[in-house]
Amino acid sequence: MDLAVLLILVGLHTAPPGTAPGPSWHGDAQDIINRKCLTCHRDGGVGPFPLETYKDVTKRSRMIAEVVSSGLMPPWHATPTPEGQESPWQNDQSLTAREKDVLLAWLTSDQPLGDPSAAPASPTFRSEWSIGTPDLVFDFGDPIAVPAEGTMPYVYRTTEMDVTTDSWVSAWEVLPSDPSVVHHVLVFLLDADSDARPSDTRGFFAAYVPGLGSRVYQPGQAKQLPAGSRLLFQVHYTPNGKAATDQTRVGIRLAEEPPEHEVYAVGIADRRLSIPPGAAAHEEGTSLTVPRAVHVLSVMPHMHLRGAAFQAELEAPDGTRRTLLEVPNYDFNWQLSYQFKDPPLVQRGETLHITGTFDNSEANPANPDPGRRVRWGRQTEDEMLICYVEYVRASLGDRIRQPGR
Ligand code: HEC
Incomplete structure (x- = not known):
């Protein structure tokens, strides 16, 4: 205004x-x-x-x-x-x-x-876990010391879960013990025999950014937690002038029986990105043709400091396009996930196009080095373009109701 x-x-x-x-x-x-x-x-x-x-x-x-x-x-x-x-x-x-x-x-x-x-009634907030008392709680091991100054490389920690039967997650929450120094947390599920090397796109399980670190799935939906899984935490700490220690935990509520709809997560990544020095609005993107009909529950874009805008679009085989998510002012500080009220149906054969716009110019105050060609990398001074999508498979009825889409 x-x-x-x-x-x-x-x-x-x-x-x-x-x-x-x-x-x-x-x-x-x-x-x-x-x-x-x-x-x-x-x-x-x-x-x-x-x-x-x-x-x-x-x-x-x-x-x-x-x-x-x-x-x-x-x-x-x-x-x-x-x-x-x-x-x-x-x-x-x-x-x-x-x-x-x-x-x-x-x-x-x-x-x-x-x-x-x-006056409106005072709102009430749960004291610790906003999802209610979890059935399972896992921390990532010893607390981590965060210095008062400087920058910290991402911290990776793996935790055994001792889950001996295949289980179903109906809600999760990621809870740092000192949120004042936690920029974001991504949590991945590793299966029993994969090594501890994170892949950035496979096994995406849970995420935390200030104020948004929990998810409660709709009744009848749950995420699988296979026996023997381990949790991999990726934590980005940002020193804030005061030395601190943090121990982040994940709380999980389990569904009592297998759900009607299993929740899946996939990360769609453009690893070939290459952003020229000084470019103010450089676009990168990738596409995926959807192999079967699904309902999309949530979309979460992930870019780093040069990320400026993000778009996820669907293209039908006849060329018609519709927007799934448009983020005109992407902000690295807020790794937000956008959750649909009424999960849209995506038909087999539709193509998901994701586009990230990057600002590698001097006018971007967050840009650590406008003089560099920037490629894929895990550190914040490198870039990423990932779109995490949560979905459930569509049932046959959904396809019959909307033919030819
Ligand atoms: C999801 C959590 C969240 C919500 C919701 C939120 N804030 Fe904030 N707010 C923060 C955090 C975290 C900071 C510190 C961020 C920073 O330094 O970038 C902040 C900073 C601020 C600041 C200080 C900005 C500055 O320049 O120092 C103001 C003022 C503020 N918020 C007002 C509001 C108002 C008013 C609302 C509601 C209309 C609101 N916030 C909603 C998390 C939130």
Whole structure:
């Protein structure tokens, strides 16, 4: 939102007596903050400060107005859902255009408190595991010391699970003991006899970024946990000025019986990428023709510091294209997964095209070296283009209902 719009909103609030009053804390703003900010900005949450009270919010109102109008907060980078339409994403934490307008109007007014009897109920959060008490908990071994300064290479740790029968995962959660230094965690399943070398794309199991580190599958869906599996943790620590130690854990809830639909995960990667020095909007991509009908549950793009935009598109055999996910402003700091409310059906023979746009120019403040040709590599100064997709197989009925797609 630009300054002119802000001024109009301020103007709304100072409208003459007799017209509708502007928004108040209890009547309007508090509910928006509760629903869209407190998952992270509460005591003990991953946000740098709580936004639980009127005072917490008013003393930072300028900064909040700035990050809300620029779209920096809440972190969510998919194309906004058009006004009046329902978001396709189950985990959409963005503000609707209306919520944004109301919040900004209140922040830039004299911030009336409003009627306490109109206050929304305080939200409740589970204290430790947001998925409920897990059936199985695994840590990655000894705690890891994170220095106050500098950068740390990715940490890889393998953990035995001692799961002796094939089991089914209905929910998982990744929980660092010190979230203030954890940038992201990816967890992979290794089968009983594979060596501990991670492949980046096979066996993707679970992921953590601040505020988003759990998944509860729909009833009737679960992920297989084969007997003898091991967990491989990939943890990216970011020193934050204070020495810290972290021990990350994974909690798993098991389904009592085999599910109707097994959840599969696949990573589609473009390992041949080559980004010229200085290029401001260099596109790379790869494609996969889907071998059988599936419902896509979630899509998670993964790029590094030069990642600028991401797109996943489906192309039918007759050439028609539809967008699965569009992320116009990719941000490496938030490795978000986008989970569908109503998992779309993808027919056998459709082709999934993934495209990553990379900014290797000096104008990208995150770019560690605009002078270099950048290729695939695990460190953040190299690049990746991976699209992790979770899916279930479509049943026959789905195909009959939508022939010829
Ligand atoms: C998914 C977790 C999450 C949600 C939801 C979230 N925040 Fe944040 N917020 C963070 C984290 C983590 C940081 C620190 C990030 C950083 O330094 O980049 C942050 C930083 C901020 C900052 C400081 C920015 C700065 O420049 O220092 C403000 C202000 C803020 N958030 C406001 C909000 C508001 C208002 C909402 C809701 C409308 C919100 N946040 C929702 C996690 C979240």
